[in-house]
Amino acid sequence: MAFGDRQRTWFPEMIEFLRADWRPEMSWAEIIALRDQLDDMLKGIRKSRNLQPVTTLALCPCCNEPLVQGAGGVSVRATILALNRFGIAPANVVKVLEKTWTKHRRETEIDLNGKPPHSGAMHSTAGGGA
Numbered sequence: 001m002a003f004g005d006r007q008r009t010w011f012p013e014m015i016e017f018l019r020a021d022w023r024p025e026m027s028w029a030e031i032i033a034l035r036d037q038l039d040d041m042l043k044g045i046r047k048s049r050n051l052q053p054v055t056t057l058a059l060c061p062c063c064n065e066p067l068v069q070g071a072g073g074v075s076v077r078a079t080i081l082a083l084n085r086f087g088i089a090p091a092n093v094v095k096v097l098e099k100t101w102t103k104h105r106r107e108t109e110i111d112l113n114g115k116p117p118h119s120g121a122m123h124s125t126a127g128g129g130a
Contacts, residue, residue: 009042009072009073009074009078010082010085010086011041011042011045013041013045014038014041014042014045014074015082015086017037017038017041018034018038018079018082018083018086018088019086019088021034021037022034022083022088022089024089024093028101028104028114031076031079031080031114032076032113032114032115034079035074035075035076035079035113035114036113038074038079039073039074039113042073042074043073073113075112075113076101076112076113076114077098077101077112080094080097080098080101081094081098083097
């Protein structure tokens with residue numbers, strides 16, 4: 001296991017996937033579907049490489065279990081920011097996209113992953129924004 005892989009969100013194969021599948025004219029539904037694929041890839045990579053998230057000494061207030069760090073997933077915003085981070089889209093395009101995503105989220109009341117809100121336990125939403 002490479003140093004830092006337990007906390008890593010963006011692996012090289014995910015970046016190449018994003019690079020190959022990104023199109024500037026994508027709809028929000030397509031961007032959310034791309035995020036879903038990237039998040040599934042991340043989970044698959046972590047599972048196939050047996051990358052267990054780091055635990056802390058702090059305990060969860062609702063279940064009293066050790067808190068987990070670095071087990072976050074890929075949010076829509078993380079996908080948008082990765083476009084500039086990895087040289088896929090210019091900063092000005094990413095900035096506009098990020099602002100329109102925030103507006104779209106407010107208008108549709110969807111979560112960070114582009115999903116409708118639901119009443120779930122604290123843990124169901126705890127790692128979704130990396």
